[in-house]
Amino acid sequence: MKAIIDCNSFYCSCERLFRPDLSLKPVVVLSNNDGCIISRTDEAKKIGVGMAAPYYQNRELIEKNGVAVFSSNYNLYGDLSMRVMDTLKAVIGVHSVEIYSVDEAFLDLNRIPENKLYEAVKEIKDITEQWTGIKVSIGVASTKVLSKVANRLSKKDKKGTNGIVILDTIEKEREALEKTQIQDLWGVGRQYAVKLNNFGIENGWQLRNLPEEWCRKNLGGIVGVRLIKELKGVPCISMKDPLETKKMIATTRMFGRPVHKLNDLKEAVATYASRAAEKIRRQQYAATLLDVFVMTNGFVNQKSEYNPQTKHAHTVLPKATSNTNELIQYAVPLAEQLFRPGIKYLKAGVILGGLVPDSSIQSNLFLTPAQNHLPALMSAIDNINFSMRDDVVKYVATGLKRNWKMRQELRSRRFTTRWNELFEIK
DNA sequence: TCTGGGGTCCTAGGACCC
């Protein structure tokens, strides 16, 4: 059996941890740039705040109901996420945990006897909540897709289920799938939901009973076939090897306000390149491919129809690198190449691909001594920036004023990752 | 005024090879 464990309203729970006064109040967390609502507590859902809804459209509702609003604070969430994952690994073993996202992990329960499943899962839940202060829900079933179904039901009825749902018989599977609308299934997005609805399929049980060939034709080939099999309890999506290397690491941002000057665009791209370089160094990768993209105003004919246009340009790097200086030097010309005067840019990004473990970077006999010291320089900069605060040491190319920077007006303190922002008890 | 950021996987089609 497999389980998926999921932190309840994760970002909001992180905020509440340091604001006990909000424990029963509605809370929402906004995306970067304070654009969308990306996490809501049950209380906020009840009031009618939509998921991924633009903040400005919900502002009135939020203010009228006294909802606490936070800008996203990824330092805080990232740190608490690590604590949750470390707890899971400590309880059931490193090799049985697959971190799926910042707030979710799949657990391999194969070594637990069927008749002890509930006990075991309950223990995992209790310990995680006690050690981290974050509430979680758990779904258990024979496949990943079914465990997601179970998890969703456990969250919907926290009181009735105690946050745990186990699908261990065909009858329970059937009941759960009949209760699950097609668009709420893991692997069915907007496009497929429309297609399936047109075909008269509305819940998970109906989908489960469709012929595989139909799904191969209409739901993305092999992806659709796997989905059906998983719904039938035949595992097709296995646990991932934790040692698998990533394929890309990206840093992309909307601008605080539209950018129309080449210089601002270059600064932003240089900044994202150094941010991305930090990320790959921390994860001990080096990149062989660098892609820069820009997004131009996607609002067509004043109708506020969101239709972003992006343009990419990339460079194959002559050798794998994680060096900020080098990556900036490749990234900035790509930004220049993409830039057109008179156009407003809303967003840009740097994607590092073709990742290899950085131990495989070959030292080069023909480099000058100064160049061979670059890794030491990079880690010195990383250490300073990490231990002090962001960007004490930075490249001039990344700009000094940064007037394109995103807005984060309502961010809480980084309680767990910055000494000068520690939680205070008076 | 105002719509996130960071990923994965799969497929179709073009380029190229013999």
Added chain:
DNA sequence: TCTGGGGTCCTAGGACCC
């Protein structure tokens, strides 16, 4: 007059996820 077939590799783009 007549112009193959099969294979691989790469890339762009679409669909999905949280």
